Amino acid sequence: MRHLAGVAGGAAVLLALSTPRAQEPEPAADEPAGAMPADAQGGAVESTGEPESAPEPAARPEAPERPRPPRERPARAAAAVPPAPAAPGAARDEPLGPGFRERVRLxxxxxxxxxxxxxxxxxAPYVGDDALSQAGDSAEQPGFRLRRVRAGLYGDVAGLVRFAISTDLAGGDEGTARIHEAWGGVTAMPALEVYAGARTVPFSRSAMAGAGDGSLTERPLAVRAIAPFTQVGIQAEGHFHDRAFSYHAGVYNAFQRSDQFYTGHSESVAPLGNRFEGIAVAGRIATEPQGPLGRTIQDVAHSPFRxxxxxxxxxxxxxxRTLYGASADVLLHASGRHALGEVLWTGASPKSVPTQPIAQVTSVTSLALVLEAGYMIVARKLGVSGRVEWIDPNVDVEDEGDNVVLTGGVSYHAYDDLVKAQLDYTHREELGGLSLSNDALILQLQLSL
Structure with a gap:
């Protein structure tokens, strides 16, 4: 309890010292991101929510007078949704006002x-004694963690060709740099865009949303364990009637996953080619009939019902292994409220003569359900969210791996969505076997551009 009291006191001091700006005029739709149709891959990914791009705000005086296609946010290259431009009267001269990402370009x-x-x-001011990173816990001991450090560039050539390359500068236990995404694509026709390279696989709305665009500090544990995330291959996607209907389809090097369910899939950029694996295919269909939901999972702008x-x-x-999976999701935005539901199913069957050593000896089927809801108390400033997950890594076995995960948190957006602070508490309850002490309190400070 002393840990919780210390953190609560620190959060109170932080909020007291922060001088909130006047609430921004609301944009017509969701977050006006300087983002591009990205890995929302879910019509969101990367997402990111299914991530999300948006029609650009009014063109600068020197810009050519021609319509521009929606842009994608780099981190989500598969299906980011374009948020609408800021409402008339928005403070265009305010450097960090709504839509600032659209203005940060050369x-x-x-x-x-x-x-x-x-x-x-x-x-992490408080972490239970039984917490383990291999089991998906955010921390093993109280202390600090540089969770993400990512840098790169997104490019657009006259709306006809798009590309992105970004690097994780703190990947793995050693903090070594590795490529996060590297892709290029032909985007002349919204009905058929083709991309090649390392990009987020179109699977699960939460996986396709950007890592920094969630309502809580981490994506759902079930999604981190099941989704393939970034893989190397070729993707095609199309969007119709302002994303009233979207599709994604791709062919990739076959996926690899750990013997430990909660460690999830490996993300390889195949520097040595496809040495030991076969081929994977993935596809997604999505609809946003009232218009794009925007880049973030939260309804940060108090948008109309979507x-x-x-x-x-x-x-x-x-x-x-032979791996297979399916998921379905629904995301709702309305007047600052958001509700998300996802169901995920996956299976793994070992090969009789595997090309690499594995511990798995029989087929395993996994199932998970994610429910999340939240409310932006002050538009673009202060929000609260809660999530519940039910996860069964092996439906044929009852053990400590069967979990219910409860997470609640608050997010404070200091400068729109550029800088924000999030405070989450996660309780993880084992449904079979021993009940472990693996709860955690996490404070995260984030800059996302």
Missing amino acids: ALGPLEVTPIALIALQA IGAGADGFFSDGGA
Whole structure:
């Protein structure tokens, strides 16, 4: 309890010292991101929510007088949704006002370049004695963690070609740099855009949303365990009638996952090619009939009622395992409220002669359900969210791996969605076997561009 009291006191001091700006005029739709149709891959990914791009605000005086296609936010290259431009009367001269991401770009003739930056520092004042990172816990001991450090560039050539490259500068236990995404695509026709490279697989709305665009510090534990995330391959996608209907389809190197369910899939950029694996395919269909939901899971802008739904699946014929999965999701935005529901199912069957050593000896089927809701008390400033997850890593076995995970938190947006602070508490209850002490209190400070 002393840990909780200390953190609560620190959060109170932080809020007291912060001088909130006057509430921004609301944009017509959701977050006007300087983002591009991205990995929302869920019509969201990367997402990110299914991530999300948006029609650009009014063109600058020197810009050519021609319509521009929606842009994608780099971190979510598969299905980010374009948020609408800011409402008339928005303070366009305010550097960090709504829609600032659309103004953070460099034009070099037909080429426009936008920076990608994501920094997330976590502090864990309280962590249960049984917490384990291999089991998906955010921390094992009280202390600090540089959760994400990402940098890169997104480029657009006259709306005909788009590309992105970004690097995780604190990946793995050693903090070594690794490529997060590297892709290029032809985007002349919204009905058929083709991308090649390392990009988020169109599976699960939460996975396709950007890492920094969630309502809580982490994506759902079930999604981190089941979704393939970034893989190398070729994708096609199309969007019709302002995303009233969207589709995604892709072919990739076969996926690899850990023997430990909660460690999830490995994300390889295949520097040595496809040495040991086979081929994987994935697809998604989605609809947002009232218009794009925007880049973030939260309804940060107090938008009118909007709903989005999607369903997807993958099949991976790997050298060590055959993997398959499916998921369905619904996201609702209305007057600052958001509600998210996802169901995820996956299976893994070992090969009789695996190309790599694995511990799995029999087929395993996993199932998970995620429910989340929240409310932005002050638009673009202060919000609260809660989430419940039911996870069964092996439906044929009852053990400590069967979990109910409860997470609640508050988010304070210091400068729109550029800088925010989040405080979450997670309680994890084992449904079989021993009950472990693995709760955690996490404070995260984040910069996301």
